Amino acid sequence: MSDVLAITEHRRGELRDVSLEMVSAGRDLADQTGGDLHLAVVSGDVDALADDVNREGADAIHTVEYGEEFNHDVYTQAIEQLYAEVDPQFLLAPNSVNGMDYAPAVAEGLALPLVTDAIDLAYDDGLTVTREEYGGKVETTIDVEEDHAAVTIRPAEWPQAEGTGDAAIEAFDADIDESEIKSTVTGYEEVAGGDVDISEADFLVSIGRGIDEEENLPLIEALVEATDATLSSSRPIVDNGWLPANRQVGQSGKVVTPDVYIAIGISGAVQHVAGMKGADTIVAINTDPNAPIWDLADYGIEDDLFDVVPALIEEFGGEVPDL
Amino acid sequence: MKILVTVKEVAEVEDEFEISGGDIAEQYLEYDLNEWDDYAVEEAVQISEDVDDVEVVTATIGPERAEETIRMALAKGADRAIRVWDDDLEADSYLDVDSKAELLAAVVEEEAPDLVLTGVQAGDEANGATGVTLAEKIGFEWAAVVNQLDLDVEGGVANVHRELEGGVEELTEVESPAVLTIQSGINEPRYASLRGIRQAQSKPLDVKTLGDVGLDASVLESSLNQTDLYEPESEGDATVWSGDAEETAGELAAFLRDKGVVEA
Ligand SMILES: Cc1cc2nc3c(=O)[nH]c(=O)nc-3n(C[C@H](O)[C@H](O)[C@H](O)COP(=O)(O)OP(=O)(O)OC[C@H]3O[C@@H](n4cnc5c(N)ncnc54)[C@H](O)[C@@H]3O)c2cc1C
Numbered sequence: 001m002s003d004v005l006a007i008t009e010h011r012r013g014e015l016r017d018v019s020l021e022m023v024s025a026g027r028d029l030a031d032q033t034g035g036d037l038h039l040a041v042v043s044g045d046v047d048a049l050a051d052d053v054n055r056e057g058a059d060a061i062h063t064v065e066y067g068e069e070f071n072h073d074v075y076t077q078a079i080e081q082l083y084a085e086v087d088p089q090f091l092l093a094p095n096s097v098n099g100m101d102y103a104p105a106v107a108e109g110l111a112l113p114l115v116t117d118a119i120d121l122a123y124d125d126g127l128t129v130t131r132e133e134y135g136g137k138v139e140t141t142i143d144v145e146e147d148h149a150a151v152t153i154r155p156a157e158w159p160q161a162e163g164t165g166d167a168a169i170e171a172f173d174a175d176i177d178e179s180e181i182k183s184t185v186t187g188y189e190e191v192a193g194g195d196v197d198i199s200e201a202d203f204l205v206s207i208g209r210g211i212d213e214e215e216n217l218p219l220i221e222a223l224v225e226a227t228d229a230t231l232s233s234s235r236p237i238v239d240n241g242w243l244p245a246n247r248q249v250g251q252s253g254k255v256v257t258p259d260v261y262i263a264i265g266i267s268g269a270v271q272h273v274a275g276m277k278g279a280d281t282i283v284a285i286n287t288d289p290n291a292p293i294w295d296l297a298d299y300g301i302e303d304d305l306f307d308v309v310p311a312l313i314e315e316f317g318g319e320v321p322d323l
Numbered sequence: 324m325k326i327l328v329t330v331k332e333v334a335e336v337e338d339e340f341e342i343s344g345g346d347i348a349e350q351y352l353e354y355d356l357n358e359w360d361d362y363a364v365e366e367a368v369q370i371s372e373d374v375d376d377v378e379v380v381t382a383t384i385g386p387e388r389a390e391e392t393i394r395m396a397l398a399k400g401a402d403r404a405i406r407v408w409d410d411d412l413e414a415d416s417y418l419d420v421d422s423k424a425e426l427l428a429a430v431v432e433e434e435a436p437d438l439v440l441t442g443v444q445a446g447d448e449a450n451g452a453t454g455v456t457l458a459e460k461i462g463f464e465w466a467a468v469v470n471q472l473d474l475d476v477e478g479g480v481a482n483v484h485r486e487l488e489g490g491v492e493e494l495t496e497v498e499s500p501a502v503l504t505i506q507s508g509i510n511e512p513r514y515a516s517l518r519g520i521r522q523a524q525s526k527p528l529d530v531k532t533l534g535d536v537g538l539d540a541s542v543l544e545s546s547l548n549q550t551d552l553y554e555p556e557s558e559g560d561a562t563v564w565s566g567d568a569e570e571t572a573g574e575l576a577a578f579l580r581d582k583g584v585v586e587a
Contacts, residue, residue: 011487011491016488070493072465072467095451096488097467097468097485097486097487097488098487100443100451100452100455100467100468100504101455101465101466101467101468101485102455103452103455104420104452104453104454104455104456104459105455105456105458105459105465107452107456108421108424108456108459108460109459113419113421113545113546113547114420114421114452114456115547116420116449116450116451116452117449117450117451128550132449132555133447133448133449133552134334134335134336134347134446134447135446135449136555137336137340137554138336138342138347138552138553138554138555139552139553139554139555140549140551140552140553141549141550141551142547142548142549142550143547143548143550144546144547145546145547145548146546149546152452182464182497182498183464183465183466183495183496183497183498184495184496185493185494185495186494186495186496187493187494188487188491188492188493188494189484189491189492189494190490190491190492191490191491191492192490202584203579203584203585227579227584227585228585228586229584229585235507235508236507238508239507239508240511241511245490251488251489252486252487252488252489252490253490254489254490255489259582259584260579260582260584274488281582283575283578284561287338288338289338289339290336290338290339290340290554291338294557294559294561295555295557295558295559296559297559297561298561298562299561299562299563299564299575299578300561300562300563300564301563301564301571301572301574301575302563303568303571304568307567307568308568308571308572308575310568311568311569311571311572311573312572312575312576314572315572315573315575315576316576316585
């Protein structure tokens with residue numbers, strides 16, 4: 001009863017990094033509960049994927065062969081049946097976009113309490129999950145009173161499991177009711193192409209909601225011009241249509257790895273951080289001393305960007321536009 | 324056709340704040356319409372403008388204060404609103420996803436909408452799970468993180484794009500009735516016009532108790548307890564330049580030249 005079942009994730013034939021993080025998170029928890037770590041691979045080339053995720057720490061891998069790609073109606077049925085078979089204490093799924101699409105349904109179907117987006121798990125007679133609220137400004141702990149629970153795991157919080165595991169790989173024969181499949185994935189589309197590839201840039205000046213209005217964009221463009229930087233942004237800037245999608249840094253945007261990344265008026269929400277944490281040097285310009293971006297920044301200015309940016313433009317001999 | 328949109332009033336925390344009694348002290352909070360719900364309202368209103376005979380109803384779990392936010396959604400074009408609240412809810416210290424979804428399911432039962440739109444997540448608690456939990460409870464199909472929606476009303480199908488990670492979108496056909504969780508950027512939420520704000524004052528806003536929607540306080544029972552809330556210890560060791568803007572900009576400029584990323 002004290003086992004852990006962790007669901008892995010793949011896309012277009014490739015295991016996603018979060019799967020290896022699930023192995024670490026699952027191992028951690030299974031060590032605390034004193035049980036085994038079971039992994040599940042659902043859909044796709046399950047044998048190849050199971051080999052790939054068979055890292056140190058995994059005790060058993062269950063494969064469900066059905067369809068090529070993710071379909072939440074298939075996942076929901078397969079995982080509920082596998083859960084009944086394995087009978088674990090805790091079910092773990094990634095807090096990825098697909099995890100958000102099936103984990104709540106599985107938890108509801110199995111009548112399990114659900115805690116999402118965990119950044120830490122502790123077990124001592126009961127499960128305590130640590131998570132963030134208010135865009136990362138506070139942390140909370142959630143105690144689970146029931147023995148069993150489902151938890152989704154924040155991507156990139158746990159290390160990726162390494163080494164080669166010796167888990168037994170077993171095919172699980174899920175009985176998928178096709179009449180219950182009411183959504184059909186018809187394809188994929190790449191977005192955010194275009195002339196500029198921010199993932200190639202060495203120096204990014206990146207702006208967020210702190211710039212307030214589209215009318216303030218010329219100020220940033222003047223800085224970009226004076227420093228010969230490349231302009232990128234957080235999501236709200238793209239959502240507002242102020243910059244095209246190919247400039248968005250983050251989970252749903254691009255991953256960038258510049259030498260220097262200046263985050264101007266960006267709070268550092270987890271989905272943004274997913275795209276820029278690999279920058280060599282991170283500089284923050286932000287008025288809020290509690291913004292999570294300060295956890296990552298190497299250098300910073302805690303001040304109003306509308307004071308700092310004009311001064312910076314002048315430092316480089318540029319012209320400050322009238323706003 | 325009827326579209327139900329769940330609308331949450333979320334708290335935003337001021338730059339400087341204090342925690343008291345296991346929560347952020349009230350004076351440091353400002354309330355607003357949840358960012359993702361704003362897009363969901365807009366999507367519903369746009370559908371009502373494109374398709375004949377569409378009624379847009381909003382559903383909120385929240386205290387009287389939330390009516391300001393609800394009126395904002397009405398001003399943007401929703402037709403009427405439902406707000407669920409009573410003393411039991413007021414006294415509840417932690418409303419978990421399951422209880423919220425159960426409450427909303429009771430509203431869905433009464434309203435029998437053809438489509439339910441929710442935000443992907445709420446900006447404060449960020450559980451990102453209420454919409455899909457609700458779908459499973461009411462036996463609707465669903466799709467999470469939708470950033471494009473093309474509704475085939477006759478065919479009973481919602482053609483959606485789901486925004487996956489890394490600039491990839493999934494194209495999916497979802498049978499309706501469905502719950503769709505709406506991602507920011509799917510549309511351009513309108514500002515409430517003065518005329519809209521005036522009209523919103525006379526639109527129906529029904530306040531219901533748990534009993535009114537056929538539930539009792541047992542729906543609030545939860546096996547999840549929020550046991551602590553605190554400011555995370557900063558992991559950062561940033562060098563923060565101090566001084567006025569000229570000085571700090573000077574430091575940053577020198578740093579960038581030193582690094583060799585700027586030549587000027
Ligand atoms: C499924 C999903 C995927 C997502 N994908 C992405 C993604 O790829 N990329 C992304 O960025 N986001 C993504 N998001 C959104 C993310 O959760 C945040 O909402 C977003 O990153 C916030 O952007 P921001 O930092 O610009 O805005 P905010 O969080 O509003 O921060 C603005 C910051 O500016 C500061 N500020 C304000 N005024 C000034 C001033 N005058 N001077 C200096 N500082 C100032 C404030 O203190 C604040 O810290 C995603 C969300 C979801 C649910």
